[in-house]
Amino acid sequence: MGTALALLPAAPALAHPLGNFTVNTADQVTVVAEGVEVLHVIDLAEIPTVQARGDIRAAGGLDGFAARECARIAPELSLTVDGSPADLALRATRGESRPGSGGLTTTRLECQLAASTSPRSSLAFDAGQGDGRVGWKEVTLASRCGRLGNADVPAVSTSALLTAYPEDLLSSPLDVRSGRASYSPGPCSSAGASGKDPIAEALPRGVGGVTAFFTDFLGRDDLTVGFAVMSILASLAFGIVHALAPGHGKTVMAAYLIGQRGTRRQALQLGAIVTFTHTASVLLLGALLTLGTLAAPERVVPLTEIVSGILLASLGIYLLVLALRRVRSTPAHTHDHPHDHTHDHTHDHTHDHPHPHDHDPEPAPERLVHSHGGKAHSHAPLPDGPLGWRTLAGMGVAGGLVPSPSALVVLLGATALGRAWFGVLLVLIYGLGMAVTLTAAGLLLLRTQAVIDRRGWALGRTRNLGRLLPVLTAAVVVLVGIGLVARGIVTGRDLL
Amino acid sequence: MRRGARTAALGAAVVGLAAALFVVGAAAGAPRSPQVEPSAPAVSAAATDPLTAAINDLQGQLRESPRNFRAWSDLGLAYVSQSRITADPSFYGKAEGAFAKSLALRPADNDAAITGQATLAAARHDFAEALTLVNAALRINDFSATAYGVKADALTELGRYDQAAAAVQRMLDLQPGTPSFARASYQRELRGDVAGAREALERAAAATRNPGDQAFAQFYLGELAWNAGELAGARAAYEQALAQDPGNVQALAGQAKALAVSDPTAALALYREVVQAQPQPGYLIELGELLEATGQPAAAQEQYDVVRATQQLFAASGANVDLELALFEADHGSAATALKYATAAFRDRPDAILVQDAYAWALHKSGRSAQALPIARKAQRLGTRLPYLRFHLGAIEAAVGERAAAKRSLSGALDLNPSFSPLQAPAARKLLKSLG
Numbered sequence: 001m002g003t004a005l006a007l008l009p010a011a012p013a014l015a016h017p018l019g020n021f022t023v024n025t026a027d028q029v030t031v032v033a034e035g036v037e038v039l040h041v042i043d044l045a046e047i048p049t050v051q052a053r054g055d056i057r058a059a060g061g062l063d064g065f066a067a068r069e070c071a072r073i074a075p076e077l078s079l080t081v082d083g084s085p086a087d088l089a090l091r092a093t094r095g096e097s098r099p100g101s102g103g104l105t106t107t108r109l110e111c112q113l114a115a116s117t118s119p120r121s122s123l124a125f126d127a128g129q130g131d132g133r134v135g136w137k138e139v140t141l142a143s144r145c146g147r148l149g150n151a152d153v154p155a156v157s158t159s160a161l162l163t164a165y166p167e168d169l170l171s172s173p174l175d176v177r178s179g180r181a182s183y184s185p186g187p188c189s190s191a192g193a194s195g196k197d198p199i200a201e202a203l204p205r206g207v208g209g210v211t212a213f214f215t216d217f218l219g220r221d222d223l224t225v226g227f228a229v230m231s232i233l234a235s236l237a238f239g240i241v242h243a244l245a246p247g248h249g250k251t252v253m254a255a256y257l258i259g260q261r262g263t264r265r266q267a268l269q270l271g272a273i274v275t276f277t278h279t280a281s282v283l284l285l286g287a288l289l290t291l292g293t294l295a296a297p298e299r300v301v302p303l304t305e306i307v308s309g310i311l312l313a314s315l316g317i318y319l320l321v322l323a324l325r326r327v328r329s330t331p332a333h334t335h336d337h338p339h340d341h342t343h344d345h346t347h348d349h350t351h352d353h354p355h356p357h358d359h360d361p362e363p364a365p366e367r368l369v370h371s372h373g374g375k376a377h378s379h380a381p382l383p384d385g386p387l388g389w390r391t392l393a394g395m396g397v398a399g400g401l402v403p404s405p406s407a408l409v410v411l412l413g414a415t416a417l418g419r420a421w422f423g424v425l426l427v428l429i430y431g432l433g434m435a436v437t438l439t440a441a442g443l444l445l446l447r448t449q450a451v452i453d454r455r456g457w458a459l460g461r462t463r464n465l466g467r468l469l470p471v472l473t474a475a476v477v478v479l480v481g482i483g484l485v486a487r488g489i490v491t492g493r494d495l496l
Numbered sequence: 497m498r499r500g501a502r503t504a505a506l507g508a509a510v511v512g513l514a515a516a517l518f519v520v521g522a523a524a525g526a527p528r529s530p531q532v533e534p535s536a537p538a539v540s541a542a543a544t545d546p547l548t549a550a551i552n553d554l555q556g557q558l559r560e561s562p563r564n565f566r567a568w569s570d571l572g573l574a575y576v577s578q579s580r581i582t583a584d585p586s587f588y589g590k591a592e593g594a595f596a597k598s599l600a601l602r603p604a605d606n607d608a609a610i611t612g613q614a615t616l617a618a619a620r621h622d623f624a625e626a627l628t629l630v631n632a633a634l635r636i637n638d639f640s641a642t643a644y645g646v647k648a649d650a651l652t653e654l655g656r657y658d659q660a661a662a663a664v665q666r667m668l669d670l671q672p673g674t675p676s677f678a679r680a681s682y683q684r685e686l687r688g689d690v691a692g693a694r695e696a697l698e699r700a701a702a703a704t705r706n707p708g709d710q711a712f713a714q715f716y717l718g719e720l721a722w723n724a725g726e727l728a729g730a731r732a733a734y735e736q737a738l739a740q741d742p743g744n745v746q747a748l749a750g751q752a753k754a755l756a757v758s759d760p761t762a763a764l765a766l767y768r769e770v771v772q773a774q775p776q777p778g779y780l781i782e783l784g785e786l787l788e789a790t791g792q793p794a795a796a797q798e799q800y801d802v803v804r805a806t807q808q809l810f811a812a813s814g815a816n817v818d819l820e821l822a823l824f825e826a827d828h829g830s831a832a833t834a835l836k837y838a839t840a841a842f843r844d845r846p847d848a849i850l851v852q853d854a855y856a857w858a859l860h861k862s863g864r865s866a867q868a869l870p871i872a873r874k875a876q877r878l879g880t881r882l883p884y885l886r887f888h889l890g891a892i893e894a895a896v897g898e899r900a901a902a903k904r905s906l907s908g909a910l911d912l913n914p915s916f917s918p919l920q921a922p923a924a925r926k927l928l929k930s931l932g
Contacts, residue, residue: 050805102812170555
């Protein structure tokens with residue numbers, strides 16, 4: 001029930017999600033090599049923006065206003081490093097106007113502050129009491145150098161730094177004005193880079209909604225049985241939905257291939273491989289990020305995309321070659337049955353196959369119909385052989401390799417809250433959800449194929465289509481693979 | 497077993513908080529004065545206010561047991577109150593969702609959710625709809641004081657004062673307490689019975705231990721004193737409200753209003769604090785008028801611009817434009833726009849005295865004073881002792897040449913409170929002088 005609620009898409013924003021009166025703030029505190037950085041973000045809803053008009057004019061524009069406001073607020077922000085106050089200096093400010101409701105605008109101000117003191121044992125931040133205006137108040141603590149422990153606030157902003165507020169009926173604005181954590185020094189994950197959240201960096205844009213829901217969920221104090229069950233169900237649902245999301249063409253493709261010529265067991269195997277690969281991928285990346293040993297977290301996701309793309313493209317080429325060869329070798333006869341048993345054809349698919357199969361080039365159907373165990377069936381007239389184990393594994397790995405950003409966030413969120421084990425469980429369930437979609441799609445297609453086969457016997461055209469389909473499928477797999485590689489390279493290059 | 501106990505404790509806490517909420521929400525349902533919009537005043541915007549706490553609790557409870565239809569309707573009520581506090585219509589959507597959820601979980605005999613929907617309709621100023629809904633709720637449960645409170649509010653706003661008084665009486669019989677005493681006080685005030693209104697409010701204050709509710713009652717005692725020209729009494733009451741509930745924006749605005757008489761500069765500073773915390777149209781208009789009266793028209797315009805932005809947002813979200821905005825347009829904007837708003841309100845509820853007053857005033861400002869006169873006189877039929885009602889009537893009478901009547905009305909307004917408004921009181925005096 002609650003899950004269904006949270007899964008509803010956010011309605012188009014007619015009004016400021018938190019009310020037209022609100023003044024919202026977020027403080028992102030990050031330990032960096034040079035000390036500690038604080039990003040103080042202010043989001044003025046429509047009415048406060050109108051109220052500030054005079055001040056904005058007086059300050060000579062939004063940037064001037066941002067500079068003035070940041071200077072006014074800076075003394076109220078207090079950072080405590082190892083128990084003693086650290087000097088926060090204002091480094092940069094920025095003001096920006098955004099469209100709001102009723103033809104009005106909202107205002108976003110960013111104040112970048114930094115302290116040159118590096119913590120050794122603890123870190124605390126207090127944003128002060130503010131001016132008493134209603135609104136979302138949020139503090140996050142994160143580290144790119146060393147580790148934070150026992151933090152009483154999350155490492156990742158629930159509102160994506162005041163850009164994506166949770167929208168369900170049960171959400172209330174946060175009112176967190178301070179945060180503290182213990183600290184143990186360690187190597188820096190991204191030396192010299194400034195003011196950015198390494199985790200946010202590692203993720204593609206637009207993770208907002210789901211993430212906010214999950215971290216909000218995990219942040220609750222009482223981990224009751226009902227709540228845990230609900231989280232697990234939610235994870236499962238998110239995984240299921242995630243596998244259907246765009247970008248998962250490859251995994252659906254794998255399912256489709258199974259539907260074309262696989263078996264039930266293979267569909268289940270694919271699911272298992274996807275779950276395993278995805279969980280492993282998320283856990284590994286999560287571990288690397290948490291330990292802060294990753295040199296360039298922002299390049300991880302593009303890299304996995306490239307690897308997954310190459311894998312997929314090679315598989316596609318192999319399948320294409322195979323399918324084309326078959327089209328040529330089985331000129332007229334097609335007569336495919338849904339296959340409910342496994343064939344252990346093992347193909348070495350990274351290389352060329354001079355002689356792939358032992359099928360008779362011009363088989364006489366009557367001769368090939370035989371029976372073992374009482375059931376009569378036909379072997380040879382299949383337009384394509386059943387999927388090989390390695391092909392299947394390749395597909396599964398390709399499908400699970402790219403870590404899902406939301407799963408990663410859940411894991412890191414849970415870790416930040418001291419519930420790493422629960423995060424791992426949720427990630428596992430998430431992968432399982434993805435697997436369910438793929439397996440279900442595979443089984444569904446398997447079924448559909450069976451129906452088509454039964455009816456299609458009479459139709460000459462379907463026979464031809466059935467013959468060409470594997471070629472087309474293989475070609476699409478190649479294209480999807482190349483597309484992934486290209487996307488990975490483009491995104492990766494942007495970040496270099 | 498422990499879990500059961502915990503749930504029971506939580507349930508009890510929620511019921512308690514819901515009851516507290518109702519006091520606030522219900523009492524706030526009765527608009528006391530057109531200058532200040534009805535809002536749940538008892539709760540300050542601070543982080544630890546009881547309303548936010550109640551909302552958090554209800555949300556927590558619903559996350560664990562999302563099928564609790566009662567909690568959903570309580571949460572809806574809390575959201576309505578939240579909307580009132582911030583005068584921000586965007587919370588209404590959530591309230592609507594919560595009531596719908598409650599009704600979906602329990603479609604039959606769910607009078608609490610229907611009463612909630614009625615409260616929401618009233619908050620959106622759709623009083624006819626509110627009345628229809630609350631009557632439906634009362635058919636299910638005729639013993640709900642809450643529902644009778646909403647019914648009284650809707651009837652009052654529709655100008656059906658006798659029926660409203662009966663509903664308040666029924667509410668008092670069912671549950672004598674702060675919400676019912678506060679409503680009784682308003683009925684008496686409308687009829688010009690200031691002493692009776694005061695007595696009822698004192699009982700309302702005595703009937704609660706909640707500081708927010710006490711501040712609410714104190715604030716309206718201050719308003720009664722202000723409208724009767726008892727400056728010292730008004731100040732003392734606003735002080736008292738602030739002592740009960742520090743940071744109570746409504747009481748702060750009352751203080752600023754009273755301070756403006758003797759120390760406009762200090763009053764302006766206080767008003768700036770008020771609109772900084774809660775930029776509601778009523779406060780912005782008061783600040784703008786004080787700025788105008790102290791010779792700062794440009795600064796006044798800035799405040800009026802914020803009022804217009806609020807108007808824009810109301811229009812965008814489909815909410816009814818308030819009467820106070822019609823009066824605002826008549827006094828500081830376009831008479832045509834004012835007439836448009838007031839005509840719409842008059843079509844909906846022609847018998848309500850505050851609607852009649854706003855309509856007459858907009859007609860007068862549009863140069864149709866003769867047409868305005870009988871309507872302005874009707875607005876006085878209960879004998880309500882509000883200075884600005886008498887000022888409006890006097891100005892209209894003067895415009896149509898009824899000098900004697902005009903002099904009586906204008907001096908009547910000034911007799912009630914010689915400084916009832918920084919702009920209108922001097923205007924009344926000037927007009928009175930010109931009449932000889």
